[in-house]
Amino acid sequence: MAFEGLAQRLQGTLQKIKGKGKITEADVKEMMREVRFALIEADVNLKVVKEFIKTVSERAVGQDVMKSLTPGQQVVKIVKDELTALMGGEQNPIQFARKSPTVIMMVGLQGAGKTTTTGKLATVLRKRHNKKPLLVAADVYRPAAIQQLETLGKQLTLPVFSLGTEVSPVEIARQALAEAEKEHHDVVIIDTAGRLHVDEALMQELKDIRALSKPDEVFLVVDAMTGQDAVNVAKSFDEAIGITGVVLTKLDGDTRGGAALSIRSVTEKPIKFVGMGEKMDALEPFHPERMASRILG
Numbered sequence: 329m330a331f332e333g334l335a336q337r338l339q340g341t342l343q344k345i346k347g348k349g350k351i352t353e354a355d356v357k358e359m360m361r362e363v364r365f366a367l368i369e370a371d372v373n374l375k376v377v378k379e380f381i382k383t384v385s386e387r388a389v390g391q392d393v394m395k396s397l398t399p400g401q402q403v404v405k406i407v408k409d410e411l412t413a414l415m416g417g418e419q420n421p422i423q424f425a426r427k428s429p430t431v432i433m434m435v436g437l438q439g440a441g442k443t444t445t446t447g448k449l450a451t452v453l454r455k456r457h458n459k460k461p462l463l464v465a466a467d468v469y470r471p472a473a474i475q476q477l478e479t480l481g482k483q484l485t486l487p488v489f490s491l492g493t494e495v496s497p498v499e500i501a502r503q504a505l506a507e508a509e510k511e512h513h514d515v516v517i518i519d520t521a522g523r524l525h526v527d528e529a530l531m532q533e534l535k536d537i538r539a540l541s542k543p544d545e546v547f548l549v550v551d552a553m554t555g556q557d558a559v560n561v562a563k564s565f566d567e568a569i570g571i572t573g574v575v576l577t578k579l580d581g582d583t584r585g586g587a588a589l590s591i592r593s594v595t596e597k598p599i600k601f602v603g604m605g606e607k608m609d610a611l612e613p614f615h616p617e618r619m620a621s622r623i624l625g
């Protein structure tokens with residue numbers, strides 16, 4: 329289960345303060361020390377931890393919340409509010425183009441779950457948004473990647489546009505958009521190449537695809553299990569090509585939670601979806617408040 333350690337520690341800490349009818353600054357300070365340890369242990373970015381502790385401490389000492397709660401309950405509410413804010417506050421929906429097709433570019437490092445997420449996203453778009461997606465295989469470096477997407481397409485009975493490995497990704501994107509127009513697809517999802525590391529050649533290629541296809545969304549797929557690395561990858565991709573949102577995969581595993589709590593604050597880009605398993609129906613919209621509730625119990 330994701331966040332297990334963090335949840336246990338925070339719940340334990342907050343339990344102690346919850347019943348208190350009167351709270352001193354020293355109580356807040358002691359609690360904050362424990363919250364700080366819990367967040368660091370969960371691999372949350374240090375700068376993010378510092379800001380979080382500062383905000384919660386100020387609010388907890390100031391006690392600007394509801395009169396109906398005891399001081400202890402108020403502090404717990406402040407922690408929950410700020411945890412929610414840290415993850416972006418509101419759920420952030422997909423931005424659809426005013427004029428079809430909506431173009432979504434999927435980017436990320438190899439193994440993060442990009443191709444799987446492409447299939448899952450198409451499933452969500454078809455089921456919940458009534459769309460007719462076209463999947464585009466633009467990873468020309470790995471024939472296996474194209475095959476993987478084609479297999480997913482067959483499994484989902486969704487068309488996959490591919491031109492093999494001899495045509496440039498930009499040209500593939502160009503022809504895919506023409507195909508979408510012709511066949512009346514209202515969403516085009518471009519599965520781009522991933523590499524093992526962030527590198528210049530990859531970024532240039534992604535910039536070129538971006539310039540040509542003018543995507544409404546650029547989703548970075550990152551693996552939650554990689555913690556702070558996921559945050560650094562998000563920062564690099566955002567600086568190099570500009571992303572519009574993050575899909576955090578493998579949240580069904582026992583990730584400590586650092587990436588989920590840090591990405592928004594470090595990149596200022598929202599987590600839009602979370603991957604909760606390998607199956608095609610295991611993609612969920614990311615709800616900061618629900619996640620905060622899950623962590624705080």
Ligand code: GDP
Nearest residue numbers: 438439440441442443444577578603604605606
């Ligand atoms: P890509 O190289 O980024 O395209 O990665 P893939 O889509 O091939 O995924 C790599 C591996 O991660 C595959 O075995 C997927 O089944 C797995 N995977 C992807 N998303 C999730 C997820 O949310 N949870 C779990 N448990 N596995 C996932």
